[in-house]
Amino acid sequence: MIVAGVGILGGVAASQAAAAGGGVLRVRLGGDQAETRLVIDLDRAASAKVASDGAADRHVVVSLPGVNVDAGLQGAGQGLVRAWTVERGATGARLNIELSRNAVIKRRFLLPPADGVANYRYVIDLASSAAAPAAPSIAAPVPQIAAVKPPVTFISAPAPKPAPPLALKKIIVIDAGHGGKDPGAQGAAGVEKDVTLAAARALKARLERSGRYQVVMTRDSDVYVPLDVRVQIARRADADLFISLHADSGPDVNTRGASVYTLADRAVGRSAKLVTKDDWFMKASADGDRGVSGILFDLTQRATKNRSATFAEMLLDRVSEHQTLLRRSHREAGLAVLLAPDVPAVLLEMGFITSPEDEAILGDPGGRGRLMSAVGDSIDAYFAQQTRLASR
Numbered sequence: 335m336i337v338a339g340v341g342i343l344g345g346v347a348a349s350q351a352a353a354a355g356g357g358v359l360r361v362r363l364g365g366d367q368a369e370t371r372l373v374i375d376l377d378r379a380a381s382a383k384v385a386s387d388g389a390a391d392r393h394v395v396v397s398l399p400g401v402n403v404d405a406g407l408q409g410a411g412q413g414l415v416r417a418w419t420v421e422r423g424a425t426g427a428r429l430n431i432e433l434s435r436n437a438v439i440k441r442r443f444l445l446p447p448a449d450g451v452a453n454y455r456y457v458i459d460l461a462s463s464a465a466a467p468a469a470p471s472i473a474a475p476v477p478q479i480a481a482v483k484p485p486v487t488f489i490s491a492p493a494p495k496p497a498p499p500l501a502l503k504k505i506i507v508i509d510a511g512h513g514g515k516d517p518g519a520q521g522a523a524g525v526e527k528d529v530t531l532a533a534a535r536a537l538k539a540r541l542e543r544s545g546r547y548q549v550v551m552t553r554d555s556d557v558y559v560p561l562d563v564r565v566q567i568a569r570r571a572d573a574d575l576f577i578s579l580h581a582d583s584g585p586d587v588n589t590r591g592a593s594v595y596t597l598a599d600r601a602v603g604r605s606a607k608l609v610t611k612d613d614w615f616m617k618a619s620a621d622g623d624r625g626v627s628g629i630l631f632d633l634t635q636r637a638t639k640n641r642s643a644t645f646a647e648m649l650l651d652r653v654s655e656h657q658t659l660l661r662r663s664h665r666e667a668g669l670a671v672l673l674a675p676d677v678p679a680v681l682l683e684m685g686f687i688t689s690p691e692d693e694a695i696l697g698d699p700g701g702r703g704r705l706m707s708a709v710g711d712s713i714d715a716y717f718a719q720q721t722r723l724a725s726r
């Protein structure tokens with residue numbers, strides 16, 4: 335089913351009016367108690383220096399040399415941030431963050447104007463460093479992912495053995511589309527939510543057999559998982575790749591074939607046209623975690639899209655050996671399900687559940703298994719290529 339989304343700009347949790355003539359335009363926050371993103375909108379490129387990373391006293395201080403701020407900015411917190419200020423210092427702007435709990439800076443980077451945003455953005459991701467991961471703030475059933483990457487904690491208990499080396503396995507998040515009260519598209523013999531779950535399980539098995547991957551499922555049973563929870567799962571898992579599995583539908587039983595979606599350039603501007611027959615992904619911004627949906631916009635960098643497109647082409651290449659492709663099989667859409675700055679994310683429409691041929695493939699364990707094996711091959715190929723690029 336088509337899964338275009340709008341409202342990626344939907345939730346800006348905290349903002350301040352522009353400081354006229356200043357370098358800092360505003361500050362935005364998103365996220366939760368596990369991970370919080372702070373975005374400083376700037377009217378120019380800037381570098382930053384961390385004066386204090388928060389580990390010592392729950393205060394993060396980041397200086398932005400040469401950046402102006404006309405008047406001090408301040409705002410209420412969200413997630414790991416209790417409060418923040420941006421002050422004018424001797425050499426530039428200075429950001430002070432008061433943390434609500436133990437946390438550290440996980441990553442920070444500058445984003446140039448892109449994707450419909452006219453200004454630069456300096457992004458600071460804070461991650462909880464508390465021993466126990468924060469409980470999900472959403473009441474819906476959330477697959478247990480705490481075990482995937484336990485937080486590294488240093489306690490003073492006797493440690494007879496050195497800690498095992500950090501896992502080098504790539505973390506793949508598999509998202510079985512729909513579920514529970516949301517059946518997805520209807521075929522002659524079954525519904526989309528069952529096909530996607532069966533395929534997700536087959537792909538998980540294929541990936542785990544290789545020994546190279548750790549797989550996180552956004553759902554592993556017939557449950558309804560809101561989209562924002564799926565996004566949170568992927569972010570918390572620190573995914574290296576995200577793949578969402580769906581089955582298409584259409585009025586003509588002769589329409590068949592697989593297709594792959596990645597995030598479009600200027601997704602926000604075009605999204606109104608892309609919302610067609612399935613508003614499933616839109617719900618993330620409508621009733622989801624405002625912080626997360628607001629954050630998504632800043633996660634859609636060009637680099638990510640390039641990687642997503644690279645993977646999408648590899649995926650189609652392998653899938654085409656086992657399944658017909660739609661004529662224009664690599665599509666771009668305003669997918670709300672995309673995530674971290676450097677994580678390729680694609681959505682695979684495995685075929686049309688409304689096509690007898692496609693439904694036969696998707697409904698048969700053998701056919702499904704071959705298709706997911708091809709998907710697994712494309713994931714192998716993608717990471718093999720990334721490794722080659724990295725070792726150049």
Ligand SMILES: [Zn+2]
Nearest residue numbers: 335511518580
């Ligand atoms: Zn779908």
